[in-house]
Amino acid sequence: MSEASVEAVSVGGDGLRKALQFFLKYGILVLFSLLVVILAITSKNFLSIANVTNVLLQTSVIGVIAIGMTFVIITGGIDVSVGSVVAIASAAGVGLIKFMGAPWWLGMLCIVLVGIVFGLINGVSVTYLRMPAFLVTLSTMGIGRGLTLVMSGGRSWHALPPQFGAISTTTIAGFPVMIPAVVVMYVLSYVVLQRTAYGRKLFALGGNKESARVSGISVKRIEMVAYVVCGSLAGVAAIFQTARLNSFWAAMGTGFEFQAIAAVVIGGTSLAGGIGTTWGTLMGVLLMGVINNALNLWGIPANWQDVARGTIIFIAVMLDALRTRYLRTEA
Secondary structure, eight states, X not given: OOHXXXXXXXXXXXXXXXXXXXXXXXXXXXXXXXXXXXXHHXXXXXXXXXXXXXXXXXXXXXXXXXXXXXXXXXXXXXXXOHHHHHHHHHHHHHHHHHHHOOOHHHHHHHHHHHHHHHHHHHHHHHHTSOOOHHHHHHHHHHHHHHHHHHHHTTOOBOOOOHHHHHHHHOEETTEETHHHHHHHHHHHHHHHHHHSHHHHHHHHHHHOHHHHHHTTOOHHHHHHHHHHXXXXXXXXXXXXXXXXXXXXXXXXXXXXXXHHHHHHHHTTOOTTSSOOOHHHHHHHHHHHHHHHHHHHHTTOOHHHHHHHHHHHHHHHHHHHHHHHHHHHHHO
C-alpha cells in the first residue's frame, strides 16, 4: 500500500473516531433537538404553555428519582425498588394523615423517612452483607409493593390536605414550584458529584472498588450513602407525585424504576460504574419525557407505548455497552 493510501486510511480512521466521540458526547442533545423539531411540526399543541408545563411536571417526578439512580449506578450498582418505594412511602404518609389525623407536614416527613429506611436496607445489604444489588432491590421492590397493597387494601385515597396540592399549583415565574425545585436538586447534585470529596470518592469506587479500598477510601460508607440518597429522593418523588395528582393509588410508581434507569443510561452514565454526570441524566429525563409526550400526542395505544419504552431501554443499554467498549479501547 502506498504512503498516500496509508495516510488516507489514517485520516478516515481519525474522522470516524472524531464522529464517534461527538456522538457519544452530544448525541443525546442532537436527538432531543431533532425530536422537539419534529413534534413542533407534527403537533400544534406541543409547544403550548399548558403542554410544556405538563411535560415538565411529569418529568419532574422521574427526574428526582433519576438523580439518586445516577449516584447508585456510578458505584456500579442498581436500584429497581424505587417505584415501589414511591408507592409504599405515599401510602404510609397519606394513611397517617387520613386515618390517624396527623398534620400534613408530618405525613410528608413520614414519606421521606420511609424512603430513607428502604435506602438504608438496600445500602446495608449491598455493602455490609455483600448481597447482589439487583437481587436485593428486586426483593425490596416486592416487599414495598406488597406492603402498599396490605396498607391500602388496593384502594385509592383522595381529598388530601390543600398543602399537598399547593406543591404543584403554586407557581414561580409562571411555573409550578416543583419544576424550579427539581432544577435546584440537579444543581446541588452536580456540585456534590463534581466539586466535593464525596463525589470524587464515588467515581473512584465505581471505577475500581479494590483500588479505591487500597487508597484508603471508606468504600462501604460511600456506597451505602449512595443508596440512602436514592431512597430519600424516591421519597421526595413520592411527595411530588402525590401532590401532582392530589391522590394516592396502590399502583402508583409502577415502571418508574425502568424509566429512571433508562434516563440515566441514555444520559451517559455507564452501568459498569465510574462514569456519569447529573447534567447528562437531566437530558436523558427530558428526552424520555418528550418521547412519552410524543406517544400521547400521536395517539399511540397504551400497549404499544410500553413496547416503545421497552425498545428505548434496550437501545439505551446497547449504546452503553458500545460506549463502555469504546472507552476501554481508547484507554
